[in-house]
Amino acid sequence: MPHDPYKALYLHLPFCVKRCGYCDFATAAVPADSPEIDAYVEDLCLQIRRKAKEGELGAIETVYLGGGTPSHLGLSRLSMLLYTLSLSMRLEPDVECTMEANPESLTERMVRDVWALGVNRLSIGVQSFDDDVLAVLGRAHDADAAHRAVAAAQTRFENVSVDLMCGIPGQSASSFEASVREAVSLGVTHVSVYPLTIEAHTPFNAAVLAGELDEPDDDVEAEHMEIAARVLAEAGFERYEVASYARPGFQSRHNIAYWTGVPYLGLGRSAATMTQNAERRMRVQDGQVTDDLNARGMAAEDLMLGMRMTRGVSDDHVARAAALLPAAPAVLEELALEGLVKHEDGRWRPTERGWLCGNDLYGALFDLA
Structure with a gap:
């Protein structure tokens, strides 16, 4: 069907060094040298070129490389992907191009190279600056690595975001507040705060059912979200979305696109695409229609x-x-x-x-x- 032009592009990179116990995303723990990653990136580059030939990338205003852990791909694959992107669409400074990264795989050299290839926003999956909390989550990094990753990002990027999680079993209000204050002190421009959710078919769900892990407490999560709102407001951050805070001018345009009915194209395994015209809005994932809405x-x-x-x-x-x-x-x-x-x-x-x-x-x- 004829549809409005896509304004946002999402590229899914479903590989991680390890899979966290709470994660239910379409990702897998795959060694960084695996031929599976090479084949996936090559196919994704072909998809990008095909969509460019079909004229679907001409109006893109935001790009988001998500996962998984895009930084886990390594420099050569990221360079090939970003070079293909720059040849296939207008990747100018006014196009917001975000790449997710995790502390264990983000290096200063990677920061320099992806910045040179058109990425202008980095989103780092810190989750906490408390080593005990990171151990509960099963993260592949510690607090020191998180500090180093943010410092590396800031060697080139002004627009640096960190993700934090709250409501984690054993995470005290003081521990969470300290993590929020640490993000502020490091000089990031954007913070996203997500309550822990226990999803079906995850190791965390099995642990809760077995009585090995406490279920997240709604009241604790609410208290933590209120702490984040207070601390970040005091530091000059503006809450622009339920889970996101930014310094003025640093809101994520890609995130806002999702909440304002902007058509988006998703490429890669399990990436969702939303097409619409005046009469119909449809979301498709892995070839299956997941939403089909009339006016x-x-x-x-x-x-x-x-x-x-x-x-x-x-x-x-x-x-x-x-x-x-x-x-x-x-x-x-x-x-x-x-x-x-x-x-x-x-x-x-x-x-x-x-x-x-x-x-x-x-x-x-x-x-x-």
Whole structure:
């Protein structure tokens, strides 16, 4: 079907030095010298060139190399991938190009080379600066390696993000707060904070079922998220999305694309693609349709996704949605009475309680369809 041009490109690199016990992503622990990685990257380069020939990369504004651990690929493969990308699309400085990395595989030389090849944002999977917490998570690095990785990244990159996790069994509030403060002190420009989620079919799930690991406590996770909000706000970071904080001008444009209905193309194993036109929005993963929304469904989903953002949705947005979803204004009023959203300055915005009770907030809006 004819569709709006893709504005965001996601490249999935599903390889890690080891697989963490909580991970349910489409990844595998594969040695760095494995021919399997060579074959995968070569195929991904072919996919990129094919999409370029089909004219699908001409309007791309953000690129994200995710995983897995892209830095685990090593320099030669990353160079081939980024060179192919630069030949296939406009990879200018105004195109945000993010690469994920983990501390155990990010080196100063890699930083210099990927920067020269067009990457302009690094996202480092730190998770914690507490060695005991890192041991619980089964991470392949320690706190010293995390410090070295951030320092290496900053030899070229101004735009450096770190991921932190909270609500981890055995992680105290003081330990988590110390990690947030450490990220600030290192001078990063973006912090993402994710509560630990126990996913089915993971080693952590088996450990919880066997009584070997405590299940994450919702109240503890809420306390930790409130600590992050307070510490980062005091340090001059702005919370622009439920899990993301940035210094002014350093919000992730790629993340925002996902929450604002921007069509995106995913390449690589299990990468999702979202296509849309005025009548239909469809998500496809591994050749299977995972979502197929009509205009009403699109309107409801856009309201729901908008509530992941601090800025929420405007009155004009709600009025347009109400043409397809007449109950939308009344539902927002009900959510306001429940303390999940608030109305101010011509916008409906999520409250802190709305984010903490996200299932109630998002479900009520999506049910409008």
